[in-house]
Amino acid sequence: MTPPVRIAQLSCGADYSGVQHEIDTAAHEVNGEIFFPDIALKDIRRDYDAFGLDVKSPDLKLAIARAKALVDGRVEADAVFIATCFRCAEAAIVRNELRRFIHENSKLPVVSYSFTERTTSGTLLTRMEALTTIARRRALLARETQQGITLGLDSGSATTKAIVMKDNKIIGTGWQPTTEVLTSAHGVIETALAEAGMTMKDIQAIGTTGYGRFLVGKDLNANLIQEELTVNSKGAVYLADRQHGPATVIDIGGMDNKAITVMDGIPGVFTMGGICAGASGRFLEMTAKRLGVDITELGPLSMKGFGGHVPMNSYCIVFGTQSLVNALAAGSTREDVAAAACHSVAEQVFEQQLQEVDIKEPVIMVGGTSLIEGLVHAMGELLQTKIVVPHHSQYIGAVGSALLASGFIKDE
Amino acid sequence: MAKIFIYPATSLILSDLVSRHGHTPLSSAVAIRERIQTAGLESLPLQITPEEPKKGLKWAAVEVPAGVRGRMSLYGPQIEQCEAAIIINDADLAFGCMGCARTNELIKFLLRQKDIPKLDLNYPKNEEEGVQFVAAIKRFLGELKKREDTK
Numbered sequence: 001m002t003p004p005v006r007i008a009q010l011s012c013g014a015d016y017s018g019v020q021h022e023i024d025t026a027a028h029e030v031n032g033e034i035f036f037p038d039i040a041l042k043d044i045r046r047d048y049d050a051f052g053l054d055v056k057s058p059d060l061k062l063a064i065a066r067a068k069a070l071v072d073g074r075v076e077a078d079a080v081f082i083a084t085c086f087r088c089a090e091a092a093i094v095r096n097e098l099r100r101f102i103h104e105n106s107k108l109p110v111v112s113y114s115f116t117e118r119t120t121s122g123t124l125l126t127r128m129e130a131l132t133t134i135a136r137r138r139a140l141l142a143r144e145t146q147q148g149i150t151l152g153l154d155s156g157s158a159t160t161k162a163i164v165m166k167d168n169k170i171i172g173t174g175w176q177p178t179t180e181v182l183t184s185a186h187g188v189i190e191t192a193l194a195e196a197g198m199t200m201k202d203i204q205a206i207g208t209t210g211y212g213r214f215l216v217g218k219d220l221n222a223n224l225i226q227e228e229l230t231v232n233s234k235g236a237v238y239l240a241d242r243q244h245g246p247a248t249v250i251d252i253g254g255m256d257n258k259a260i261t262v263m264d265g266i267p268g269v270f271t272m273g274g275i276c277a278g279a280s281g282r283f284l285e286m287t288a289k290r291l292g293v294d295i296t297e298l299g300p301l302s303m304k305g306f307g308g309h310v311p312m313n314s315y316c317i318v319f320g321t322q323s324l325v326n327a328l329a330a331g332s333t334r335e336d337v338a339a340a341a342c343h344s345v346a347e348q349v350f351e352q353q354l355q356e357v358d359i360k361e362p363v364i365m366v367g368g369t370s371l372i373e374g375l376v377h378a379m380g381e382l383l384q385t386k387i388v389v390p391h392h393s394q395y396i397g398a399v400g401s402a403l404l405a406s407g408f409i410k411d412e
Numbered sequence: 413m414a415k416i417f418i419y420p421a422t423s424l425i426l427s428d429l430v431s432r433h434g435h436t437p438l439s440s441a442v443a444i445r446e447r448i449q450t451a452g453l454e455s456l457p458l459q460i461t462p463e464e465p466k467k468g469l470k471w472a473a474v475e476v477p478a479g480v481r482g483r484m485s486l487y488g489p490q491i492e493q494c495e496a497a498i499i500i501n502d503a504d505l506a507f508g509c510m511g512c513a514r515t516n517e518l519i520k521f522l523l524r525q526k527d528i529p530k531l532d533l534n535y536p537k538n539e540e541e542g543v544q545f546v547a548a549i550k551r552f553l554g555e556l557k558k559r560e561d562t563k
Binding site: 009011012013014015016017018019020021036038039040041044045055056057058059060062085086087088090091115116117118 | 444445446447448449450451452453455456459460461462463464465466475476477478479480481482483505506509510511512513514516
């Protein structure tokens, strides 16, 4: 049996919040093992002073000393999980600085999270899986070209996508809204295979990702079942032809958003937010519906408007929609309202998630929402950079799966 | 004999001093070890469930971090029932320590609000202060005992 991935936990408050068991469970489910770096009291005093961040909480001092021990190589680990209480400002500063410190001074993959007592192992699972994937599958993630004939399937919360690739080229695509997970998966596979002029017998390897990855992966007997953080970032740098050097991948999804900093195609730091629907693709879907346009028309419409003309006082999907309705009733144009909705989503992702990763150019936007020009434009304005949207960006998870799955093709 | 809340609640030295003078220390029976192999410096040997932070709502509002409320679910009831308190400020980690500064602020505030005998001391920095420190605690405990005896 493969030995578990050793994940060093640097935390404050996890035990007293009652979520330590959830953290352990999430790690265990992906064959990871949480441990607390063993250090002495005298190390805390020395390392905390050397780090230079003046904090009051002794457990945060302990977390700082543990981070130093990991970076100095006094304690060995495969990955790092940093977790502190949600709403603690002191802990938020430490969490951010430790993440940056470890990322800049070691090759350890890091994920940080702020928990409440309601945090469950299910919430943490994809993050833990990404940590263990990066630690365990570095060689696979380094793959730069697709070989043979492979099928990639992304079973997302809003849409299901399939891609057929042959010799490093996309030859078939399938897309449909997710309803019943397996039915949607078989529907898109059929479409993609028809476009490619192939049958399932021609497929040499299959990869699945997205929320339904386990169910669909089992059904298809997939060679690779992998979470979307590593798969999407791999797909993004592959399609954008930025496989070497740094990059930042932003994926605003139907249910949650991902921001990932990548170096040579391998994720280093990532965040995954899913608390507020106002910052997701759902809000844009609702806006399009309220404006009476198809979601594909929202982008061009928003590019003709000025979001600043519409007062938006809330990021909440309910109150945000109410603001849009009020604006329309007060005479705002549909174009301005569309632009305001795009700006609201971009701003919320910028304020709440992109602060947790260090933005490295190029910034690549992927996922279905990357086709909404107004959203890409708003994000570019906030980040003051030109955003790269690669071809087939809406199929990113499926492309990443097909690419990585080719690593499982056995030599004939 | 008085029920005395000690801060830091993890200080076995304070707990021992209080017991030796015949009082009941209200504290957590956790020793701060030389090597730390647990999540926090004073992680308890019991599994706290997500219910504890909810019980902690009695002492801290919902916008207060869950770790503070989880701790308050343990220390809040002790603060309510204590008849005296000893507070040691800026204690060394090895003396006993509680991991969360926000909880520490709240505990000390709640103790200072109570109309009970209190001893509020700074942790000694040298031997001379150390002697005075122990003497002050001894004197406080002795006076408490006299007061209890005359009741």
